[in-house]
Amino acid sequence: MRKLIVSSLVTADGIHGDPHLWAGEYSDEEAATAWLDALIKSDAFLMGKNTYELFAQMWGDPQGPYLQRMYDMPKYVYSSTLTKADWNNTTIVSGDPVAAVRELKTQGDGDLMVYGYGRLGQSLLENGLVDELHVVVNPVVLGTGTPLFRQGKRVNLRLESVSQRGNGVATLVYVPAA
Template structure:
C-alpha cells in the first residue's frame, strides 16, 4: 500500500501561512535535497484547493528537475468549491474525500505527497489516512497568521525521526500513534 506523506513548513510560533515571506532565508542545498527526496519518492500529489491554486500559479513557470517533476505529476485536489481541476494535471476528488484517498492509497505506485495543512487535514487525520507528517520547523517567528492544524481535536503522534539543517530548519517526522 502507498503511503500518504504530508510536508508542511511552520514557524516557531506555529504559523503556516506565507512561507514565501519567512522561508527564503533558510532555503539552501540541504533544504532542496530533502524536498527533492520527498518529491521523487512520490508519484502523485494530494492538495487542497488553496494549495493547488497557489502552486498552479507558481510552478509551471519554474525551471529545473524539481519543477519538471512537480509539474508532470498527477494532482488529486480536494475542494468543495472548485467545479474542475483539469489544468496542471489536476483531478478533482468527487464524493467522500476519505473514501477516495483510501482508494488512492490502495492503488499501486509510489508515495502520495501532500503539501500544506488546512481543512483537508481534519478529514485525513480523523480517518487515520496520513502515514507520515514532515513538519519543517523554521527558526522564524511570524507573529500572526494561520496556525498549524488549527481546530483539530487532540491527536497523538509518534516521533519517527528528526533531521537538522545547518540553516536552522529542523524537520520532525511523525506518524500516527
C-alpha cells in the same frame, strides 16, 4: 498500500499560513535536494483548492528538476467548488476526500504527498490515513498569522525522527502512535 505523507512548513511560533512570504530564505540547496528526493519517491500529489491555486500560479512554468517533477506528476485537488484545473496532470475530486484518499492509497506503489496542513491534511490525519506527518520548523518567529493546528479531534503521534539542516531548519517526523 501506499504511504501518505503530510509535510508542513511552520515557524518557530507555530504559524504555517503564507509560507511563500517567510520561508524563502530557508529554502536552500539542502532543502531542494530533500524535497526533490521526496517527490521522486511519490507518484501523486494531493492538495486542497487554496494550495492548488497558489501552486498552479507560482509553479505553472516549471524551471529546474524539482518544479519539473511537481509539474509532471499526477495531482489531485480535493474541492467541492473548483470546476476547472489547468495545471498539467491535475484531477479535481469533488466528493468525500477521506473516501477518495482511502481508495487512492490502495493503488500504485509510490508515496502520496500533501504539502501544508489545511483542512485536507487535518481531515486525513483525524481519519487515520496519514502515515507520516513532517513538521518542518523554520527558525523565525512571526508573531501573527494562521496557526498550524486548529480545533479538531485528538490524534496521538510518536516522534519517528528529527533532522536539522545547516541553516537551523529542523524536521520532526511523526507517525501515528500504535
